[in-house]
Amino acid sequence: MSAETAHRADVVVVGAGQAGLSAAYHLQRRGFVPAGAAAAGTGRAAAEGPEAAQGPPAGTYIVLDAEDGPGGAWRHRWKSLLMATVNGISDLPGIPQPDVDPAEASSSFLTRYFGGYEHDLGLAIERPVRVQSVTREDDDPAGRLNISTSRSKFSARAVINATGTWTRPFWPIYPGKASFRGRQLHVADYVSADEFRGQHVIVVGGGISAVGLLDEISKVTSTTWFTRRVPLWREAPFDRQAGHDAVALVEERVRQGLPPQSVVSVTGLIWTPALRAAAARGVLDRHPMFTAIEPDGVRMADGSFLAAGVILWATGFRAELEHLAPLHLRGPGGGIAMDGTQVAAEPRVHLVGYGPSSSTIGANRAGRAAVAGIVTLLAGSG
Ligand SMILES: Cc1cc2nc3c(=O)[nH]c(=O)nc-3n(C[C@H](O)[C@H](O)[C@H](O)COP(=O)(O)OP(=O)(O)OC[C@H]3O[C@@H](n4cnc5c(N)ncnc54)[C@H](O)[C@@H]3O)c2cc1C
Numbered sequence: 001m002s003a004e005t006a007h008r009a010d011v012v013v014v015g016a017g018q019a020g021l022s023a024a025y026h027l028q029r030r031g032f033v034p035a036g037a038a039a040a041g042t043g044r045a046a047a048e049g050p051e052a053a054q055g056p057p058a059g060t061y062i063v064l065d066a067e068d069g070p071g072g073a074w075r076h077r078w079k080s081l082l083m084a085t086v087n088g089i090s091d092l093p094g095i096p097q098p099d100v101d102p103a104e105a106s107s108s109f110l111t112r113y114f115g116g117y118e119h120d121l122g123l124a125i126e127r128p129v130r131v132q133s134v135t136r137e138d139d140d141p142a143g144r145l146n147i148s149t150s151r152s153k154f155s156a157r158a159v160i161n162a163t164g165t166w167t168r169p170f171w172p173i174y175p176g177k178a179s180f181r182g183r184q185l186h187v188a189d190y191v192s193a194d195e196f197r198g199q200h201v202i203v204v205g206g207g208i209s210a211v212g213l214l215d216e217i218s219k220v221t222s223t224t225w226f227t228r229r230v231p232l233w234r235e236a237p238f239d240r241q242a243g244h245d246a247v248a249l250v251e252e253r254v255r256q257g258l259p260p261q262s263v264v265s266v267t268g269l270i271w272t273p274a275l276r277a278a279a280a281r282g283v284l285d286r287h288p289m290f291t292a293i294e295p296d297g298v299r300m301a302d303g304s305f306l307a308a309g310v311i312l313w314a315t316g317f318r319a320e321l322e323h324l325a326p327l328h329l330r331g332p333g334g335g336i337a338m339d340g341t342q343v344a345a346e347p348r349v350h351l352v353g354y355g356p357s358s359s360t361i362g363a364n365r366a367g368r369a370a371v372a373g374i375v376t377l378l379a380g381s382g
Helices: 018-029 072-076 106-121 208-217 240-255 263-267 273-280 322-327 360-380
Strands: 007-014 032-034 059-064 131-136 145-149 153-161 183-186 201-204 223-227 286-288 292-294 297-299 305-307 310-313 346-351
Touching (some): 007 145, 018 059, 018 360, 072 106, 131 322, 201 208, 208 223, 208 273
Parallel strands (some): 007 153, 153 346, 183 310, 223 286
Antiparallel strands (some): 145 153, 292 297, 297 305
16 A cells, blocks of 8 residues: 555554544543544544643544444344443543433444444544555555555554454354354344244353343243353452452463453353342253254253244354554464553554453553553654
């Protein structure tokens, strides 16, 4: 790509979910303004909202987001995931959530909140723009990064990657999977339990989505639950210290260059009144993984056959990092070695909402940390 044809910004943020918006907020607070030509419809005046820094600009930024509108992954979460049933959503920095009706779908409430936030702060967000690749312009470690997108090209001194996991549902491979005559879907495609009425539903996975959906689906039809490992239920309360310990564990993994673990593998499954009721109904009786999928059901570990019309894979997500592949950030441990939010081997790239920061509170903190790191980096590289 020719740098002459690229829109230039000091910092490009990829993704406008909780993590990307937090980064944009902190960039603006530190005196960054929208990158001129690229900031379609968001002039400097708009960006100088109540949270903007005074004085000359510290640099320029732009957020590129693949969605058609605000909300990040919340735009796509199933309608029955209500504000009452999510695990607790942290406020975005600077503007608290308006009053919440617990019965409202998280998808509509949070999309509205994020949209108002972007508008009120005049954040420079372009969408829909999908980043296809990030490459180094040359061998200079303080040089620029080229960003190719579905719309146009950008050139930046640093990239804050905030692309989440929703677009990378993980489907394990099981023998006979292609032979199944019923319906297979991942939780990323789940709409409503009503679709499954009259069919036996197999739910695979040991995380929060699996148990939440088992509870919901079992109210309209029969279900069987399969997990690879015995699920780990947490009997002790999940307090601040427990949250801190869980984050510290994942932080240590990514510092060592290992792939981050799922949240539930470090926190354990947390009992809620609804899950206790589901357990009392026998819905949370877990079976070890089936050995094969057959056209009309699955072969159980004990050799018996279980007929089913639906297999729901609640098997988690992976980080959406395809576009960073040309930078060869992955190390021999299979993960990306990190120093806080900064990629250890490529200080111009920060990952936010990744690993230890893949919660709404973590995403907030990561956005602030990434911006602080980039301010230092840019000051050092002149
Ligand atoms: C079912 C479910 C329920 C959850 N509930 C909670 C909860 O209650 N509380 C909590 O704290 N956490 C919860 N989480 C975790 C939650 O995902 C994170 O906390 C947070 O919402 C993720 O924010 P994010 O900004 O990292 O990612 P996202 O919200 O996924 O935003 C990423 C953005 O990047 C965009 N993008 C992706 N690739 C590209 C690209 N190549 N180019 C441009 N843009 C791109 C996406 O379109 C999206 O807009 C839940 C997760 C799941 C799956």
